[in-house]
Amino acid sequence: MARALIPLAKEAGLPSCWAQEEGAQEEGALDDGALDDGAQENGAEASPGIGMEREDRLALIVAVARAVIAHEGELTRLDQAIGDGDHGVNMRRGFEAVLHEADALAELGTAAALEAIGYLLVNRIGGAAGPLYGTLALSMGRHGGNAQTLDDWILAFGQAIEDVKRRGKSEGGQKTLLDVFVPVHAVLVEKGAGAVAQLARIAEDAAEATRPMRALRGRAAFLGDRSVGHVDPGARSASLILGVIGRVLCGEN
Ligand code: ADP
Numbered sequence: 688m689a690r691a692l693i694p695l696a697k698e699a700g701l702p703s704c705w706a707q708e709e710g711a712q713e714e715g716a717l718d719d720g721a722l723d724d725g726a727q728e729n730g731a732e733a734s735p736g737i738g739m740e741r742e743d744r745l746a747l748i749v750a751v752a753r754a755v756i757a758h759e760g761e762l763t764r765l766d767q768a769i770g771d772g773d774h775g776v777n778m779r780r781g782f783e784a785v786l787h788e789a790d791a792l793a794e795l796g797t798a799a800a801l802e803a804i805g806y807l808l809v810n811r812i813g814g815a816a817g818p819l820y821g822t823l824a825l826s827m828g829r830h831g832g833n834a835q836t837l838d839d840w841i842l843a844f845g846q847a848i849e850d851v852k853r854r855g856k857s858e859g860g861q862k863t864l865l866d867v868f869v870p871v872h873a874v875l876v877e878k879g880a881g882a883v884a885q886l887a888r889i890a891e892d893a894a895e896a897t898r899p900m901r902a903l904r905g906r907a908a909f910l911g912d913r914s915v916g917h918v919d920p921g922a923r924s925a926s927l928i929l930g931v932i933g934r935v936l937c938g939e940n
């Protein structure tokens with residue numbers, strides 16, 4: 688199955704994910720013509736609708752969970768460098784629970800599935816990351832209850848990031864997973880559908896950009912200047928998850 692989850696992108700005159708990957712039309716992705724076509728497509732709304740069905744949700748949930756589990760070793764090594772070495776195990780535990788429940792989760796609507804995933808992650812990941820990833824998913828589900836278009840989901844993502852900030856008493860620039868979520872959200876707000884095909888690269892660049900930062904939150908903050916020179920483990924797991932979401936939304940699973 689390789690069906691793009693933004694089928695309206697094409698119908699609305701927006702470039703396909705593949706065209707974006709090849710660098711075509713990047714600048715004019717959301718030109719007036721495209722927006723007009725989009726408005727015709729679904730009334731007043733210019734943002735592409737995301738036609739999530741059960742099989743789409745299942746593909747997304749399974750792909751994200753498998754990727755996190757497959758990267759346990761990398762996340763462990765990153766957390767060994769500036770933390771206590773448990774981020775890989777924590778994330779694997781959480782996403783194994785998600786994978787185990789994947790069929791039942793996919794039966795729910797997208798927002799309800801996100802809420803349920805949030806509860807699973809809070810309960811199963813543990814550490815600092817559990818409540819933070821749990822809050823993100825739970826909050827996106829709550830804020831995305833009526834979401835239908837990509838813009839609606841981008842809005843819900845932004846609201847969920849604010850909840851994560853409150854939960855972690857943190858903000859961007861402190862060498863945490865927020866240093867991936869915040870800039871990726873900003874690019875999505877700016878470019879909309881045009882950013883989806885680039886999500887993996889944008890997120891990976893954002894994670895890499897935590898390397899020269901000095902940690903101000905979490906265990907790594909205890910290291911002070913010695914946290915400089917290492918990618919933040921939570922930023923890496925965040926980039927991994929967003930990258931997979933971008934690829935699956937483009938039908939590249
Ligand atoms: P722990 O730090 O309890 O061992 P993990 O190793 O699973 O938990 O997760 C560590 C990651 O959590 C860090 O790399 C960082 O990205 C993130 N993190 C920790 N504390 C905070 C915070 N207050 N705000 C945002 N992110 C945080």
Ligand code: MG
Pocket residue numbers: 766770771772773774814906
């Ligand atoms: Mg840790």
